[in-house]
Amino acid sequence: MKSENGFYGQFGGSxxxxxxxxxxxxxxxxxxxxxxxxxxxxxxxxxxxQFSGRPTPLTYCENLTNHFGGAQIYLKRExxxxxxxxxxxxxxxxxxxxxRMGKTRVIAETGAGQHGIATALVAARLGLECTIYMGAKDIxxxxxxxxxxxxxxxxxxxxxxxxxxxxxxxxxxxxxxSSSHEDSHYLIxxxxxxxxxxxxxxxxxxxxGDEVREQSMAQFGQFPDRLYACVxxxxxxxxxxxxxxxxxxxxxxxxxxxxxxxxxxxxxxxxSHNLGQPGIAQGFATMFLQDQAGQLQETHSxxxxxxxxxxxxxIAHLAETGxxxxxxxxxDEVIAxxxxxxxxxxxIPALESSHALAGAFKDAPNLPKDSKIVINLSGxxxxxxxxxxxxxxxxxxxxxxxxxxxxxxxNHVDNKEQNA
Amino acid sequence: xxQLAAFIDKKRQTKPILSMTHVVYGYPTVQESLDWMARLMxxxxxxIEVQFPFSDPVxxxxxxxxxxxxxxxxxxxxxxxxxxxxxxxxxxxESRIVLMSYLNPMYRFGLEKFAKRASEENIxxxxxxxxxxxxxxxxxxxxxxxxxxxxxxxxxxxxxDRLAMLASQANxxxxxxxxxxxxxxxxxxxxxxxxxxxxxxxxxxxxEIKQHANAPIGVGFGLRERAQIEQLxxxxxxxxxxxxxxxxxxxxxxxxxxxxxxxxxx
Numbered sequence: 174m175k176s177e178n179g180f181y182g183q184f185g186g187s188x189x190x191x192x193x194x195x196x197x198x199x200x201x202x203x204x205x206x207x208x209x210x211x212x213x214x215x216x217x218x219x220x221x222x223q224f225s226g227r228p229t230p231l232t233y234c235e236n237l238t239n240h241f242g243g244a245q246i247y248l249k250r251e252x253x254x255x256x257x258x259x260x261x262x263x264x265x266x267x268x269x270x271x272x273r274m275g276k277t278r279v280i281a282e283t284g285a286g287q288h289g290i291a292t293a294l295v296a297a298r299l300g301l302e303c304t305i306y307m308g309a310k311d312i313x314x315x316x317x318x319x320x321x322x323x324x325x326x327x328x329x330x331x332x333x334x335x336x337x338x339x340x341x342x343x344x345x346x347x348x349x350x351s352s353s354h355e356d357s358h359y360l361i362x363x364x365x366x367x368x369x370x371x372x373x374x375x376x377x378x379x380x381x382g383d384e385v386r387e388q389s390m391a392q393f394g395q396f397p398d399r400l401y402a403c404v405x406x407x408x409x410x411x412x413x414x415x416x417x418x419x420x421x422x423x424x425x426x427x428x429x430x431x432x433x434x435x436x437x438x439x440x441x442x443x444x445s446h447n448l449g450q451p452g453i454a455q456g457f458a459t460m461f462l463q464d465q466a467g468q469l470q471e472t473h474s475x476x477x478x479x480x481x482x483x484x485x486x487x488i489a490h491l492a493e494t495g496x497x498x499x500x501x502x503x504x505d506e507v508i509a510x511x512x513x514x515x516x517x518x519x520x521i522p523a524l525e526s527s528h529a530l531a532g533a534f535k536d537a538p539n540l541p542k543d544s545k546i547v548i549n550l551s552g553x554x555x556x557x558x559x560x561x562x563x564x565x566x567x568x569x570x571x572x573x574x575x576x577x578x579x580x581x582x583x584n585h586v587d588n589k590e591q592n593a
Numbered sequence: 594x595x596q597l598a599a600f601i602d603k604k605r606q607t608k609p610i611l612s613m614t615h616v617v618y619g620y621p622t623v624q625e626s627l628d629w630m631a632r633l634m635x636x637x638x639x640x641i642e643v644q645f646p647f648s649d650p651v652x653x654x655x656x657x658x659x660x661x662x663x664x665x666x667x668x669x670x671x672x673x674x675x676x677x678x679x680x681x682x683x684x685x686x687e688s689r690i691v692l693m694s695y696l697n698p699m700y701r702f703g704l705e706k707f708a709k710r711a712s713e714e715n716i717x718x719x720x721x722x723x724x725x726x727x728x729x730x731x732x733x734x735x736x737x738x739x740x741x742x743x744x745x746x747x748x749x750x751x752x753x754d755r756l757a758m759l760a761s762q763a764n765x766x767x768x769x770x771x772x773x774x775x776x777x778x779x780x781x782x783x784x785x786x787x788x789x790x791x792x793x794x795x796x797x798x799x800x801e802i803k804q805h806a807n808a809p810i811g812v813g814f815g816l817r818e819r820a821q822i823e824q825l826x827x828x829x830x831x832x833x834x835x836x837x838x839x840x841x842x843x844x845x846x847x848x849x850x851x852x853x854x855x856x857x858x859x
Contacts, residue, residue, distance in 0.1 A: 188696055188723045190652040191746040192773055194755065330780075334658050340649065344658075347651040352774035353784035354750070453723075454649050454697045467701030468648040468665060 174375060174415050174487055179368030182493060183451065184459045184486030187367040193347075196354040197367060203274050204373050213269065220265045221380060224298065225255040227262075229381075231388040231547065236517040237537075244540035246533070247397070248520070248550045249385055249413065258523065258552030259381060259409045260291040260362060266377030268295040271358045278302040278357040282346040284311055284339030285477030285525075286318025287552065288362030293325035303327040306345045308338035315477060318556065336471050340482050343455055363406025364485040367456035371411075371486050378412025385547055386416055393545055399424040399536075402549040403528035404499070405441070405478050407485030409551035414497065415487070424498065427488060428532035430474030431501040437462065441472040443484045444492045445499035452483075459489045475504040475560060476524035478552070502531035508564045510534055511554065523552030524560065597717040597742045597765030600689055601809040601830055604639055609826045612858050613640035613691065613811060615835035617657060618674050619664030620646075626664070627677055632847050634685035638854065641681075641688065642720070642833065645674055647695035652722040654777035656836040656843070671702045672710065679714030691744065693720035705735040712739035718765045720744045726762060744768050744811075749798050760805035766831060767806050771795060771814045777836025799828040822857050832857075 179186050189197060207213040221227040230253065234246040251259035271279055279301050283289030289305040296303035305322055309331040312319050322329050335341040350359040359366075364374040382400075389397050400417065402410035404427040417423040432440035435448065441462070443449035449460035454469060461483045462470045474480045491497040502510070507524055510531035514522050522530060526549065533548045540546065554561065562570040594602075604611055616630050630641050646661035646669060653661070675692075682690050692711055699707045699721060711719060719741060724732065726745055736743045742765025747756050749772060760767055772795075773785040802810060812825055813833030817840075822832050834857065841853040 186728055187725060188728060189725065190722050191725070191751060191759075192652075192748045192770060194725070194748075195750050195752060198752075334655070335648065335662055344649050344651050348654070348775045348779065349781050349784065351652065352779070352781035354773065355785075357784070450701075452697050453700050454647075454695070455651065456723075461697075463697070463701070465701070466669065466671070467698035469697070470648075 174372065174418065176368060176372050181371070181486050181490035184457070184489045185368060185371055186453075186458050187456065188453050188458065189367045189456050190351060192351045193354060196350070199274060200358070200373075201369050203270055204369050207270055207273055208376060213273065216269060217266055220269065221262065225261045225265060226253060227380065228384045228388075229253045231385060231392060232520075233392070234518050237514070240517060241534065241537040243538040243542065244398070244536070244544045244546045245393070245542075246537060247545060247547045249381060249547055251381060251409065251549060251551045252520070252522065252526070252553035256287070256291045256294055257555065258287050258291070259378060259412060260288050262380055262412065263362065263374050263377045263408060264288070264291040264295040264360060267358070267360045267373070268299050268301070271301060271360070272299055274358065276356055276358045278304070278353065279360040280304050280306070280346050280349050280353070280357050281360045281362060282306045282339065282342040283362065284308070284342070284480055285556070286311070286315040286322065287478055287556065289322050289327070289329070290318055290325070292360050292362070293322045293327035296327065297325050304349065305329045306332050306342040306349070308336070308342050309333045310337040311339065311342070311477060339480060340455075340469060347456070363408040363481075364411045364487055365406050365455070365457060365459070365483060371457070374408050375411035375415055375485075375487055378408050379415050381409065381412035381549065382414060382416030385413065389545070389547065395545065396420055396423050397547040398422070398544040399426060399540070399546045400549070401426045401428065401529045401533040401546065403428050403479060403525050403551060404444070404484060404488055405430070405476075405481050405525060407488040409549050411485060411487055413547070413549045414491070418496070425496065426532055426536070427492065427497050427499045428528045429499060429501040430476060430479035430528060431503040432473040432475070433504055437464070438471045439473050440501070441474045441480050442501045444489060445501050449484070455483060457486055459483045459486045475507060475564070476528065478523070478525040479528060500532050502528045506531040508561070511561065512565065520550070521554040522550055523554045524557045526551045527554075595742050595764040596740070597689070598808055600717065601766060605809075605830055608639070610822065610829065610858075611639035611831045612854065613642050613813075613831050613833040614638045614838055614854065615642045615644060615833065617644045617646060617660040617664055617839070619667055619669045620660040621663055623667065623669070627681070629842070629847060629850070630681055631684065632851070634681065634688040636851055636854065638688060640691055640831065642691045642693055642835070643678060645669070645671060645692065645694035645698060647698050650695055652775055654775040654779035654836055656777045656839045660839055671698060671707070675710045675714045675716070678716055682715035690716045691718040691720060692716050693722070696721050696724045704732045708732070708735035708739045708741055712741040716741065718742045718744045720768065722746060726759060746770055747802060749773065749794070753801070756802065757805040760802055760808075763806055763808035766809040766811045767802065768833070769799065769802055769810055769812045769829065771812050771816065774814070776814055777840070795824070796828065803828070819857050
């Protein structure tokens with residue numbers, strides 16, 4: 174979606190410290206040129222195909238459809254990307270742009286670690302130095318992802334300020350960029366931040382919706398009646414929705430994280446239910462979860478990837494104008510939806526994507542039998558093994574962990590030596 | 594002429610360089626921060642730069658970030674802060690107050706109301722480092738209306754035409770960031786290119802600014818030694834002391850802070 178000077182209605186813009194002005198201008202120019210350069214686009218599609226395995230399938234879910242007895246249910250299988258999530262579409266795009274700009278290092282923030290891993294993968298492939306900022310608390314919760322980032326050669330920096338989660342990691346990435354802008358690119362993971370990041374990330378993610386347009390026509394002879402996507406930062410939703418923006422008959426539903434409840438601090442609902450307020454922070458204007466005094470607040474979701482205090486200015490604008498309908502799913506509904514997909518279709522969804530499933534499953538029984546819905550399965554759930562095991566109260570898992578720990582060698586090699 | 598620039602011009606008749614000392618409002622408590630501001634003004638600093646804390650201060654380094662987060666363990670209120678600063682301004686007429694914050698708390702307070710109330714409390718300048726001049730049409734109009742100076746920042750990597758534009762827009766003073774990066778000592782420092790620290794390049798940068806700016810020049814970011822202040826004499830009007838002062842305060846309270854100021858400016 175094209176912005177007006179970086180703005181989408183009242184949202185978006187560029188609110189960055191002066192020190193970043195030149196770097197931001199460089200990205201604006203480089204992106205504007207790259208997206209109109211057939212050579213760049215050819216390389217992008219080649220990398221998407223050869224490195225990430227695109228196009229991803231559109232999978233018909235017969236069992237789920239029969240189970241609900243309403244709409245025909247299809248999944249867009251972004252979980253089948255290399256690295257297991259849609260994040261790959263964006264990091265490949267920005268990675269190529271970094272090479273084009275002649276920079277040698279990338280910085281990224283990560284919450285759950287998915288964007289961190291995707292960035293580390295691309296940095297390794299393109300020969301870029303890579304530093305990932307991650308809240309110290311998130312590092313504790315998501316250590317397996319941290320392990321892989323380090324193995325891929327990235328430096329993972331624990332952020333110990335504030336709540337020590339994604340928001341603080343983003344602040345710290347901006348601080349690094351303020352110092353390192355001459356040779357580093359801030360490879361932001363979602364369609365947030367100062368212009369042109371929202372537009373650029375949405376552009377690279379729009380391959381999702383572009384493929385669904387072709388696949389839906391080929392597989393069922395029409396565009397979908399409804400699209401569902403979870404909304405954390407908003408990049409997978411932008412990717413699925415934006416190519417259908419002008420197709421007025423295609424309805425769009427964004428699903429936010431209801432977490433444990435609607436009290437401030439218990440959820441990550443910025444758009445539905447009037448829980449967020451307009452604000453300007455972290456480089457852009459959008460709806461933020463904040464207190465009366467404009468201080469940003471803590472958030473919660475069982476899915477770490479949805480646990481963000483702001484939201485894409487593009488999604489905020491489309492929600493405000495009514496083009497996208499926003500709803501939310503609670504943690505327990507999300508686990509139920511995840512479990513149902515496992516049992517009915519043999520697919521392991523990420524907890525983030527399970528929000529989109531939960532939102533769609535609520536509507537499916539009440540939709541006409543000939544209607545078609547497409548749910549964006551933005552990521553696979555292997556990474557959530559610990560959280561899901563805990564949520565379904567698996568009896569054997571604690572014993573497995575105890576036994577594994579007992580057999581773990583104690584004189585392990587220091588990571589630095591290992592990397593040397 | 595702006596009140597801020599007039600004050601600087603007058604003070605500069607007798608002093609080679611003026612001091613602006615930074616204090617985080619509410620750190621470690623509101624009362625202690627007000628006591629510290631009063632002490633600084635009593636000791637004769639020319640300006641205090643008061644930072645109203647924000648949860649996500651992206652232009653600041655670890656010392657100021659930690660102080661802001663500590664301060665925000667209390668509920669802080671913009672209106673109360675402005676009234677308290679107003680009282681300090683009255684009590685210490687020989688010094689002036691500049692208020693710094695990030696955009697969001699002031700956006701929620703109302704930018705026009707912010708300019709109006711700050712002006713009413715005799716605050717002479719406002720600094721919002723994440724509000725670029727291009728996005729500031731309404732805010733600039735409000736500042737103009739209430740006769741308070743918005744302070745714009747320039748950096749060593751600001752393009753020349755933009756630097757000229759920002760310098761020409763400055764009235765009270767122009768805030769010249771001395772190097773890339775965030776305030777104070779930070780882990781990111783070594784990522785900035787060496788030449789940003791280089792003496793001659795700072796001289797050239799300030800000379801370039803002088804060509805375009807009618808307003809006085811303030812320099813901040815990374816100042817913590819007397820030699821750095823001496824280097825600025827004749828090239829700038831104000832030396833801004835932020836994280837170094839906070840670090841001294843954290844080490845040994847007010848006395849340690851005053852010791853640093855005396856070592857740097859006297």
